[in-house]
Amino acid sequence: MLIRRITLDAIAAGTVTAVFRRWDRPRVRPGGTQRTPVGVLEFTAVEPVDPTALTEQDAHAAGFADLPALLAAQPGDGQLYRIRLRVAGPDPRVELRSRAGLNAEERAELTKRLDRLDRASRSGPWTATVLDLIAGNPGTRAPDLAARLGRETLPFKRDVRKLKELGLTESLPVGYRLSPRGEAYLRA
DSSP: OOOOHHHHHHHHHTSOOEEEEEESSOSSOTTOEEEETTEEEEEEEEEEEOGGGOOHHHHHHTTOSSHHHHHHTOOSSSEEEEEEEEEEEOOHHHHHHHOOOOOHHHHHHHHHHHHHHHHHOTTOOOHHHHHHHHHHSTTOOHHHHHHHTTOOHHHHHHHHHHHHHTTSEEEOSSSEEEOHHHHHHHHO
């Protein structure tokens, strides 16, 4: 679920405790989580609501000044849902990518996982190439990096997210860079 950064910051501050979405069916479920720039969000409740039953309190819980502003932000068709949420903790990838010291066991495990990603790829091995490309071109736009490899942008970005899951890369406002863990892996 896409949530604007200003809303994420308000959730982290505790001033927003709910968001509203129009969907044909719920896209998240109670107990589910989502990683965001402010940490891991937990969805504590997902409930259909009648727009005519909303209150000023609902508007304030969602970060709106008043009920008309909340209602104006909910155009379109589909059932309106109230999603209650909270920050459940920090994104575990942040701590993982900051670990610059890799012992032999951790390096072997990373190598095994990268080999698995390479074997699963229809286009052949890619992990070492992408890590080297990011190392040599930090802050470069994803479409530009993908073009250097003759790849389409979206599949390239999916692959970079796989490396991010392993704590090897991190996203910048534009492009990527190797994390301390990624740099340690390439050095070893």
